[in-house]
Amino acid sequence: MQAAEAHRLHVLDTTRFGRIEVPPDSVLECPRGLIGFPGHRRFALLRRPHDYPLAWLQSLDDPELAFVVMDPRYFRPQYRPPVRAEVLQLLGASDEDDLEFLAFVVVPRQPERMSANLRAPLVVCRQTRRAVQVILDDGCPYRVRHYVFDEMQALAQGGECVAKEGETIHAGADSQGGREHSGGG
Amino acid sequence: MLVLTRKVDESILVGDDVEIIVVEIRGDQVRLGISAPRSIPIYRKELYQEVAGETKLAARNVPADVYAAIKSLHRRTEGKY
Numbered sequence: 001m002q003a004a005e006a007h008r009l010h011v012l013d014t015t016r017f018g019r020i021e022v023p024p025d026s027v028l029e030c031p032r033g034l035i036g037f038p039g040h041r042r043f044a045l046l047r048r049p050h051d052y053p054l055a056w057l058q059s060l061d062d063p064e065l066a067f068v069v070m071d072p073r074y075f076r077p078q079y080r081p082p083v084r085a086e087v088l089q090l091l092g093a094s095d096e097d098d099l100e101f102l103a104f105v106v107v108p109r110q111p112e113r114m115s116a117n118l119r120a121p122l123v124v125c126r127q128t129r130r131a132v133q134v135i136l137d138d139g140c141p142y143r144v145r146h147y148v149f150d151e152m153q154a155l156a157q158g159g160e161c162v163a164k165e166g167e168t169i170h171a172g173a174d175s176q177g178g179r180e181h182s183g184g185g
Numbered sequence: 186m187l188v189l190t191r192k193v194d195e196s197i198l199v200g201d202d203v204e205i206i207v208v209e210i211r212g213d214q215v216r217l218g219i220s221a222p223r224s225i226p227i228y229r230k231e232l233y234q235e236v237a238g239e240t241k242l243a244a245r246n247v248p249a250d251v252y253a254a255i256k257s258l259h260r261r262t263e264g265k266y
Contacts, residue, residue: 035233035237035240036237036240036241037244053258054254065244067243067244085223086224090224104243107254111254117236135226135228135233144235149258
């Protein structure tokens, strides 16, 4: 990108937001696209204060395509999955400290059933603004669906959501007091 | 689609950089070894499809207004930290 272009605000007519100005430092380059959307290489990460903790990933290639994303550490403060050297290389990251993770969020009509994909996060290099969606190895404790509200509840009770797919969520087994809860349906 | 028949220890070359070897056959299961540059991600197909499906769902399932969801979240977390 030429120097003059780099400072120009990108203007985009989106379906969701209407006409928006995209600051250059919000642009992410995804050399591999996204899983399910391999041709979509450029996105704007829109973090607006009133959206917190959610953010928008707006496609710059298709004005109609936008995703809700969030930092998994909002409900899993320890979320720091191992990242292979090849991924660091692809993103031009010097080490894992340069990385941020974003989970794609499914927002159903019932907000309480909001779920985040921690198994296949978008891995972003802060410096280079390059990103790739990575599917974590089988050994990791993360799933394609983590129900955000249940996770928040478990976190507030000092535990962690450890339910398997399809099971009712209970508070973490090692929380003090060990009170049994049956989670929501 | 190219269909090949292989025995144990026989392999298939895909391009110059990828080799698929039949490591073991046991009953109805085949163990395959895949040798490829580390820059090429390798996934079980059903896992890849599950992720692709979930990402597409994330693109489709976005209400016009996420604020109801956010307000709900904030209400849930208020006073808990």
